[in-house]
Amino acid sequence: xxxxxxxxxxxxxxxxxxxxxxxxxxxxxxxxxxxxxxxxxxxxxxxxxxxxxxxxxxxxxxxxxxxxxxxxxxxxxxxxxxxxxxxxxxxxxxxxxxxxxxxxxxxxxxxxxxxxxxxxxxxxxxxxxxxxxxxxxxxxxxxxxxxxxxxxxxxxxxxxxxxxxxxxxxxxxxxxxxxxxxxxxxxxxxxxxxxxxxxxxxxxxxxxxxxxxxxxxxxxxxxxxxxxxxxxxxxxxxxxxxxxxxxxxxxxxxxxxxxxxxxxxxxxxxxxxxxxxxxxxxxxxxxxxxxxxxxxxxxxxxxxxxxxxxxxxxxxxxxxxxxxxxxxxxxxxxxxxxxxxxxxxxxxxxxxxxxxxxxxxxxxxxxxxxxxxx
Amino acid sequence: xxxxxxxxxxxxxxxxxxxxxxxxxxxxxxxxxxxxxxxxxxxxxxxxxxxxxxxxxxxxxxxxxxxxxxxxxxxxxxxxxxxxxxxxxxxxxxxxxxxxxxxxxxxxxxxxxxxxxxxxxxxxxxxxxxxxxxxxxxxxxxxxxxxxxxxxxxxxxxxxxxxxxxxxxxxxxxxxxxxxxxxxxxxxxxxxxxxxxxxxxxxxxxxxxxxxxxxxxxxxxxxxxxxxxxxxxxxxxxxxxxxxxxxxxxxxxxxxxxxxxxxxxxxxxxxxxxxxxx
Numbered sequence: 208x209x210x211x212x213x214x215x216x217x218x219x220x221x222x223x224x225x226x227x228x229x230x231x232x233x234x235x236x237x238x239x240x241x242x243x244x245x246x247x248x249x250x251x252x253x254x255x256x257x258x259x260x261x262x263x264x265x266x267x268x269x270x271x272x273x274x275x276x277x278x279x280x281x282x283x284x285x286x287x288x289x290x291x292x293x294x295x296x297x298x299x300x301x302x303x304x305x306x307x308x309x310x311x312x313x314x315x316x317x318x319x320x321x322x323x324x325x326x327x328x329x330x331x332x333x334x335x336x337x338x339x340x341x342x343x344x345x346x347x348x349x350x351x352x353x354x355x356x357x358x359x360x361x362x363x364x365x366x367x368x369x370x371x372x373x374x375x376x377x378x379x380x381x382x383x384x385x386x387x388x389x390x391x392x393x394x395x396x397x398x399x400x401x402x403x404x405x406x407x408x409x410x411x412x413x414x415x416x417x418x419x420x421x422x423x424x425x426x427x428x429x430x431x432x433x434x435x436x437x438x439x440x441x442x443x444x445x446x447x448x449x450x451x452x453x454x455x456x457x458x459x460x461x462x463x464x465x466x467x468x469x470x471x472x473x474x475x476x477x478x479x480x481x482x483x484x485x486x487x488x489x490x491x492x493x494x495x496x497x498x499x500x501x502x503x504x505x506x507x508x509x510x511x512x513x514x515x516x517x518x519x520x521x522x523x524x525x526x527x528x529x530x531x532x533x534x535x536x537x538x539x540x541x542x543x544x545x546x547x548x549x550x551x552x553x554x555x556x557x558x559x560x561x562x563x564x565x566x567x568x569x570x571x572x573x574x575x576x577x578x579x580x581x
Numbered sequence: 582x583x584x585x586x587x588x589x590x591x592x593x594x595x596x597x598x599x600x601x602x603x604x605x606x607x608x609x610x611x612x613x614x615x616x617x618x619x620x621x622x623x624x625x626x627x628x629x630x631x632x633x634x635x636x637x638x639x640x641x642x643x644x645x646x647x648x649x650x651x652x653x654x655x656x657x658x659x660x661x662x663x664x665x666x667x668x669x670x671x672x673x674x675x676x677x678x679x680x681x682x683x684x685x686x687x688x689x690x691x692x693x694x695x696x697x698x699x700x701x702x703x704x705x706x707x708x709x710x711x712x713x714x715x716x717x718x719x720x721x722x723x724x725x726x727x728x729x730x731x732x733x734x735x736x737x738x739x740x741x742x743x744x745x746x747x748x749x750x751x752x753x754x755x756x757x758x759x760x761x762x763x764x765x766x767x768x769x770x771x772x773x774x775x776x777x778x779x780x781x782x783x784x785x786x787x788x789x790x791x792x793x794x795x796x797x798x799x800x801x802x803x804x805x806x807x808x809x810x811x812x813x814x815x816x817x818x819x820x821x822x823x824x825x826x827x828x829x830x831x832x833x834x835x836x837x838x839x840x841x842x843x844x845x846x847x848x849x850x851x852x853x854x855x856x857x858x859x
Binding site for chain 2: 290432446
């Protein structure tokens with residue numbers, strides 16, 4: 208995507224409201240804020256970041272106050288972080304912001320440094336639900352500082368249909384042509400929950416993987432259009448072109464409401480997957496201390512409030528959550544994280560290499576191409 | 582300094598830039614297409630696996646892509662020819678303005694045109710509003726958008742100047758007196774068109790077709806935005822270079838598409854030779 212028409216693609220993603228793109232307007236301040244041990248940063252430090260556009264916005268003030276210059280490379284997919292780090296980024300890049308599900312893979316590839324927890328005192332303010340995510344700590348060492356989160360619910364138009372119960376409801380004949388589906392490889396996880404008995408929907412046998420993709424192809428047949436972003440999805444719901452979705456984001460409710468449409472979400476009975484993007488310090492980072500300081504600042508109350516209120520992201524600083532305005536607070540199940548955890552899994556991506564009959568991540572990509580080609 | 586030496590020296594900078602910015606990257610990606618990508622690692626071992634995969638899994642999609650690109654290119658060339666003909670021979674002093682208008686439409690940007698068509702054809706677009714307003718339909722029609730015809734329409738609109746301008750350039754070489762002479766000698770319009778105008782514009786037509794065809798073949802944004810579930814090979818190539826990072830397979834797809842696209846352009850130029858005897 209960095210080649211040829213990359214400008215077009217970036218413009219498209221930016222203009223339409225991808226979850227990440229939606230954050231574009233918001234996060235530049237994140238990298239600005241990390242207070243704590245930032246005195247050393249006073250002497251104009253340039254920090255290299257590879258991550259989601261917009262996550263740095265809430266840090267802007269902090270960056271400015273501490274004379275830190277950010278040199279960002281924005282991504283369209285967590286895979287690009289892996290690509291960047293495995294092709295010469297280690298030793299040059301300071302920070303990355305992958306989804307937590309990619310952290311074990313990044314650690315396995317020896318690209319991340321263990322976080323020095325003494326340099327991230329704001330970790331104590333993180334809700335235990337998020338700190339308990341097994342993917343952030345590997346062999347007892349912390350590799351990821353959680354920053355923001357969200358779930359992947361099923362969106363529906365309550366004025367048109369009753370609350371759906373299952374992901375497979377999208378296959379009902381009456382919804383033909385009224386389904387909106389996001390083009391996303393992780394949909395395989397959702398399909399796997401419906402058509403396989405896999406306990407972990409990212410550890411599928413080759414047959415289970417094939418069955419899951421077959422299911423996705425059936426769902427594709429129910430859609431008129433594959434949504435390229437959550438903005439597209441909100442538009443389709445608002446216009447009445449879709450009444451139910453496969454994949455979703457809690458914030459679609461707000462975006463559809465802005466267009467005058469009441470939309471609701473539900474976590475279907477089979478469950479779903481969640482995402483939690485983290486700040487990770489890269490191995491041999493040239494500015495290790497500053498990277499830690501920024502990760503720490505990302506967890507501060509002001510930055511978290513900006514992320515939650517301005518960017519409509521799920522936040523995890525307990526004090527900031529309490530201070531969120533009602534509208535932003537209503538977007539995520541902050542008051543029932545226990546219930547949320549029972550429906551939503553944050554599973555590490557499929558293994559790097561096939562393990563017996565368990566399909567590798569490469570197998571997933573190959574199968575997903577079959578879906579795209581269908 | 583000899584003339585040949587001086588000429589070589591003058592050409593050298595552009596040759597250097599062309600080689601550095603086009604030839605070298607192209608050759609590099611050709612090389613990459615024979616490697617493989619496994620577990621986020623580029624394995625630099627020569628193999629034909631990627632091309633085998635393309636032949637096994639993506640031939641149908643490739644043919645479909647070429648088919649769509651052919652329809653788009655023929656539509657753009659036909660419209661471009663008509664437009665250029667009117668501008669050159671019928672519009673008088675407004676001809677230049679017509680060419681200028683077509684030219685400045687290029688400045689509007691590609692995405693803007695795609696989104697414009699999305700708006701025009703959408704359920705809340707101009708067409709649906711007109712149909713509803715005139716009482717022809719009771720609710721918006723949905724079949725205008727998110728299908729292959731909407732992709733053809735959008736791409737044709739975008740590529741129209743690319744087809745029209747080379748043809749218009751060719752037509753500038755035709756003198757009014759040539760057509761007047763033919764008419765004076767009793768030649769009907771069709772004879773003038775097929776025996777004189779088209780043969781004289783053959784280069785422009787072929788160039789316009791080639792430009793449109795190659796761009797349409799590789800396009801992947803339009804199918805995503807107005808094609809609904811439609812997929813063209815460009816979409817899969819983009820995925821390989823983007824979300825899947827499998828550059829070798831993406832490169833193999835690209836070169837396979839490029840090779841077949843050249844074959845189509847070559848065929849078209851051969852077909853145009855039918856006008857040679859005239």
